[in-house]
Amino acid sequence: MGDHFRVPDSCFADRVGDLIDLSMNERAALARFEERPRELRRGAILLRENDPQSELFILQRGMAMSYVLLDDGSRQILRFLYAGDMLAVSALVYRDSPETVVALTDCTVCPFDRAAMTALVTDHPRLSAIIMVMNQMEKVALTDRLAALGRTSAKARIAALLIEMRNRMRLRDQALGNSFTLGLTQEEIGDATGLTAVHVNRMLRQLEEDGLIRREAGRVTLLNEVQLAQAANYIDRFDGLDLRWLPPAR
Amino acid sequence: MGDHFRVPDSCFADRVGDLIDLSMNERAALARFEERPRELRRGAILLRENDPQSELFILQRGMAMSYVLLDDGSRQILRFLYAGDMLAVSALVYRDSPETVVALTDCTVCPFDRAAMTALVTDHPRLSAIIMVMNQMEKVALTDRLAALGRTSAKARIAALLIEMRNRMRLRDQALGNSFTLGLTQEEIGDATGLTAVHVNRMLRQLEEDGLIRREAGRVTLLNEVQLAQAANYIDRFDGLDLRWLPPAR
DNA sequence: CGGTAAATTGACCTGGGTCAATAAATGTGG
DNA sequence: CCACATTTATTGACCCAGGTCAATTTACCG
Incomplete structure (x- = not known):
C-alpha cells in the first residue's frame, strides 16, 4: 500500500x-x-x-x-x-x-x-x-462467555477473564508480556463473571496459591499460561480465520 | 409492493x-x-x-x-x-x-x-x-441471556426461557396463544439455562405451584404472563426499533 | 407389549453467597 | 508532605441455592 x-x-x-x-x-x-x-x-x-x-x-x-x-x-x-x-x-x-x-x-x-x-x-x-x-x-x-457462566466453576471464570484481558491488551501493545495491570476492582471482576467480590478475592488467592499467577499492587503476572488456559477452558478464537469470501476493495 | x-x-x-x-x-x-x-x-x-x-x-x-x-x-x-x-x-x-x-x-x-x-x-x-x-x-x-445466567435465580431463568420460546414461536404463528408445546426435554432446558435437569424439574413444579404455569404432557400454559415476566426479569426487545438509517432499496 | 428415554422425588452435599470486621490502598485538600 | 476520608481488598463464620446420587414412575416408540 x-x-x-x-x-x-x-x-x-x-x-x-x-x-x-x-x-x-x-x-x-x-x-x-x-x-x-x-x-x-x-x-x-x-x-x-x-x-x-x-x-x-x-x-x-x-x-x-x-x-x-x-x-x-x-x-x-x-x-x-x-x-x-x-x-x-x-x-x-x-x-x-x-x-x-x-x-x-x-x-x-x-x-x-x-x-x-x-x-x-x-x-x-x-x-x-x-x-x-x-x-x-x-x-x-459472547457465546464463549455464555458457556463459561453457564457451565464452568468460579476459578475457571476468573482464569478466563485474566487470559482474555491480557490477550486483548496485547493486541494493541505487542510488547506486553505476562505481567499487566488489570485496572479492575474485584467487584468489577465479579460483575463480569457472575460472582461476588468476596468470592473473586478467594479465587484470586487460590490461583496464586496454585502458582498460576502472582499479584502485587493491582498488577497481575501469569506464571503458567498453559495450566491457566487449561483451568479456564480457554479457546483462542484468533485462529483459523477464513475471509476469502470478501468482495474486492473499492 | x-x-x-x-x-x-x-x-x-x-x-x-x-x-x-x-x-x-x-x-x-x-x-x-x-x-x-x-x-x-x-x-x-x-x-x-x-x-x-x-x-x-x-x-x-x-x-x-x-x-x-x-x-x-x-x-x-x-x-x-x-x-x-x-x-x-x-x-x-x-x-x-x-x-x-x-x-x-x-x-x-x-x-x-x-x-x-x-x-x-x-x-x-x-x-x-x-x-x-x-x-x-x-x-x-445474547447479552440478555448472559445477564440472566450471571445474575438471576434458577426460577427466573426458567421463566425467561418459557416466555422467550413462546414469543419466538408466536412470531411465525400469530394464532399461538398462551399454551404451546415446548419440544424440549428438561435436560435441554437445563443445558440452555446453566442448570441441572433435576433442578429444572423442581423449578417447573414451583412455577406450577405458584400458579404461574400449568403443565400437561409436554404442553405448557402460561397462566399469568405479567407475573411470569416479572419473575423472569423479562425485557421485550421488539420495542423501540429505529431503522431510519437504512439506505434505499435497490 | 417390552424397552428405552424422560420425568419425578427424596436425601444429602457443596460451591459460592452473605455478613461483618479489619487492613490496605488511594485520593484530596491544605 | 501530611492527616483524614473513602474505596478496595482480605479474612472468618456461617448459610442456602442448586448440585449429586439413586430409586421410582411415567411417557414414548417400534
Missing part, C-alpha cells in the same frame, strides 16, 4: 487492518468515523441504559465497559471495550440504549451518526462485509 | 419483511439463499463443533439448536433456531465451526455458499445493512 497522500489516522482502520489489507480509499472512508474526538474522564458515563441514543462511537484511547442493571440492583458487565472498538452499535437498531457504557480510564471517543454507516454500506461493500465479520467475532466471544 | 411476476417463496425474506418492506428485486435476491432445500430428521447433526464449515444455511421449516461441549462433558446450549433463521453464520469468519447445530424436530434447511453473501453485499447495500441489524439484535439477545 503506497502512502503518496496523507491518510488520516484511524484507530478503527488499524483494527480492521489486522484482518485485511485496506485500500487507501477504504482507509479514508473509515477515518471519517473519527473526525470529532471527545475526551472522557475516568468514571464518566457515555451512555445510560434506556436513554435515547442517536450516535455510535469509536473508542480511540483508553478502556471502557458496558453493563446492565437488574431489578434487584445487581449488575452484569457485558463487555470490556478497548481502543479501536465501536461502541453503541445498538443505535443501528434501538432508539434507546440497552446498556450503559462507562469509561474505566480516561478515554478519547469519536461520535459519528448513523448516516455515516448508511454511506459506508452504500459505497463500500467490502467494509460492510468486514463489519459483519467483526460482529460475528463478537457474537462468538 | 406489486406482484406482477412470481417471486419465489423465501422464509428468510419473510423474516426480513417483519422489519422492512422489501422491493421485488430484494426479495428475489434473498430467495437465492433458498434454492436447494434439504431435509433433516429430528436429531440429525447439521454441523459439528470444530468440523470445517463451508456453507451457511437458512432454516426453512422446523426447529434446531446450537451448543458447545466443554472438556468435562457438560453442554451449553447457545441458541434455539426457528424457521427463517440463518445458521452457521460463523462460516463467514471461521474455517471450523465453533458450535454444533442439531435438528430438534424434522427440518428443512437450505445451504448456500459464502459467495452468495459476497454477491448480496455487493449488489444490495440495504440488505447487507439489514443483516447487520439482525446480527445486532441477536447480540442483544
Whole structure:
C-alpha cells in the first residue's frame, strides 16, 4: 500500500487492518468515523441504559465497559471495550440504549451518526462485509462467555477473564508480556463473571496459591499460561480465520 | 409492493419483511439463499463443533439448536433456531465451526455458499445493512441471556426461557396463544439455562405451584404472563426499533 | 407389549453467597 | 508532605441455592 497522500489516522482502520489489507480509499472512508474526538474522564458515563441514543462511537484511547442493571440492583458487565472498538452499535437498531457504557480510564471517543454507516454500506461493500465479520467475532466471544457462566466453576471464570484481558491488551501493545495491570476492582471482576467480590478475592488467592499467577499492587503476572488456559477452558478464537469470501476493495 | 411476476417463496425474506418492506428485486435476491432445500430428521447433526464449515444455511421449516461441549462433558446450549433463521453464520469468519447445530424436530434447511453473501453485499447495500441489524439484535439477545445466567435465580431463568420460546414461536404463528408445546426435554432446558435437569424439574413444579404455569404432557400454559415476566426479569426487545438509517432499496 | 428415554422425588452435599470486621490502598485538600 | 476520608481488598463464620446420587414412575416408540 503506497502512502503518496496523507491518510488520516484511524484507530478503527488499524483494527480492521489486522484482518485485511485496506485500500487507501477504504482507509479514508473509515477515518471519517473519527473526525470529532471527545475526551472522557475516568468514571464518566457515555451512555445510560434506556436513554435515547442517536450516535455510535469509536473508542480511540483508553478502556471502557458496558453493563446492565437488574431489578434487584445487581449488575452484569457485558463487555470490556478497548481502543479501536465501536461502541453503541445498538443505535443501528434501538432508539434507546440497552446498556450503559462507562469509561474505566480516561478515554478519547469519536461520535459519528448513523448516516455515516448508511454511506459506508452504500459505497463500500467490502467494509460492510468486514463489519459483519467483526460482529460475528463478537457474537462468538459472547457465546464463549455464555458457556463459561453457564457451565464452568468460579476459578475457571476468573482464569478466563485474566487470559482474555491480557490477550486483548496485547493486541494493541505487542510488547506486553505476562505481567499487566488489570485496572479492575474485584467487584468489577465479579460483575463480569457472575460472582461476588468476596468470592473473586478467594479465587484470586487460590490461583496464586496454585502458582498460576502472582499479584502485587493491582498488577497481575501469569506464571503458567498453559495450566491457566487449561483451568479456564480457554479457546483462542484468533485462529483459523477464513475471509476469502470478501468482495474486492473499492 | 406489486406482484406482477412470481417471486419465489423465501422464509428468510419473510423474516426480513417483519422489519422492512422489501422491493421485488430484494426479495428475489434473498430467495437465492433458498434454492436447494434439504431435509433433516429430528436429531440429525447439521454441523459439528470444530468440523470445517463451508456453507451457511437458512432454516426453512422446523426447529434446531446450537451448543458447545466443554472438556468435562457438560453442554451449553447457545441458541434455539426457528424457521427463517440463518445458521452457521460463523462460516463467514471461521474455517471450523465453533458450535454444533442439531435438528430438534424434522427440518428443512437450505445451504448456500459464502459467495452468495459476497454477491448480496455487493449488489444490495440495504440488505447487507439489514443483516447487520439482525446480527445486532441477536447480540442483544445474547447479552440478555448472559445477564440472566450471571445474575438471576434458577426460577427466573426458567421463566425467561418459557416466555422467550413462546414469543419466538408466536412470531411465525400469530394464532399461538398462551399454551404451546415446548419440544424440549428438561435436560435441554437445563443445558440452555446453566442448570441441572433435576433442578429444572423442581423449578417447573414451583412455577406450577405458584400458579404461574400449568403443565400437561409436554404442553405448557402460561397462566399469568405479567407475573411470569416479572419473575423472569423479562425485557421485550421488539420495542423501540429505529431503522431510519437504512439506505434505499435497490 | 417390552424397552428405552424422560420425568419425578427424596436425601444429602457443596460451591459460592452473605455478613461483618479489619487492613490496605488511594485520593484530596491544605 | 501530611492527616483524614473513602474505596478496595482480605479474612472468618456461617448459610442456602442448586448440585449429586439413586430409586421410582411415567411417557414414548417400534
